[in-house]
Amino acid sequence: MLLVIDIGNTNVVLGVYRGKELVDFWRIGTDKDKTSDEYSVLIDQLFSYKGLERRKVKDVIISSVVPDLMHSLENTVIKLFGVNPLIVGPGVKTGMNVKYDNPRQVGADRIVNAVAAYEKYNGPLIVIDFGTATTFCAISSQGEYLGGTIAPGIKISSEALFQRASKLPRVELIKPGKTICKNTVNSMQSGIIYGYAGLVEQIVKKMKKEFKSNGVKVIATGGLATLIDSETQCIDKIDKFLTLDGLQIIFQRNEEDRQKKIQEKQAR
CATH class of the missing domain: 3.30.420.40 (ATPase, nucleotide binding domain)
Known part of the structure; x- marks a missing residue:
């Protein structure tokens, strides 16, 4: 195993x-x-x-x-x-050409997600990972990692509001069901969740324009993907095991090379 x-x-x-x-x-x-x-x-x-x-x-x-x-x-x-x-890092075979100015600056989690998404859904793709930070990654139809956007995660945004505004409480991340709210807790929940949904929609919209091609699929992962997906129309599929699957795929790609080297040595 x-x-x-x-x-x-x-x-x-x-x-x-x-x-x-x-x-x-x-x-x-x-x-x-x-x-x-x-x-x-x-x-x-x-x-x-x-x-x-x-x-x-x-x-x-x-x-x-x-x-x-x-x-x-x-x-x-x-x-x-x-x-x-x-x-996962420099020297590990991922099968993905990274077009970042400095490929070493791309987080390992972003590359792992991109590898899994392209393997499972083909391209072009936008991969959104709702983690501590929310990352938006663009993958071309040829499987190239083109770059992306990093935004503060929804929990970070919520916590910052609580910490920096002395009269505002810490709130549970649930939808209040409306935007004209009658109390502080619901008002904060509305701003955090519906505002964040707007952030996601706007970034996806701009990224799709920059692709200059049709058929861009949007795959989301991360613990809060379902919460935001219910308030947007831009996410095509939620894949909660995307990162784990990406690690499994990358391991297999490197294991194949390792086994080939072993066989080559044995054949000498």
Whole structure:
């Protein structure tokens, strides 16, 4: 089995694959202060709770946008599974040509999402990931990563409003059902959710114009994708496992090359 790990600023998401089948997945809070021993205990408990055998995990791949956590998670993988994980980054084959001015500046999560989206839905595409930040990524019909937009995530926006305005409370992210609201909580919910839906629609509209081609599909992922999708007409499909699938695809592409090299050495 293959264990895939996506380390984000808010959550660490883990998935277990048997071939191309996602067997199970978990979402845990990102904690830079946790040691490798603490993460080892937590992940071991997750496997036990689901009745999965750790010894059956033969390979691990990790993508991360939190450098401070990489040392702990790498050590955790080595301790628990006895393998050195494949880390998504420079030198790892993704099969995608990145057209960014500096390709090293593109977050690993954005590339992983783009790889999965193109593999599953073809192009041209816009991929929206509703995470700590909300990212909009453009992929051409030839599978090139063209670039994109980064906006503050909806939770960040909500939290900033609470922290910076002394009389405004922290609110639950649910739709109030109207915009002419009669209390402060509903008024804030309206501004946050409906305002954010407008942000998404405007960025997608402008990106589609820049594509200068028809048939651009919009794929969304991330925990709050469903909430925003219900208030817009611009999202074609929600794929909550997009990042995990992208890690599985990238691992297979690199595993094929590794096996070829092994066979070439054996043939000499």
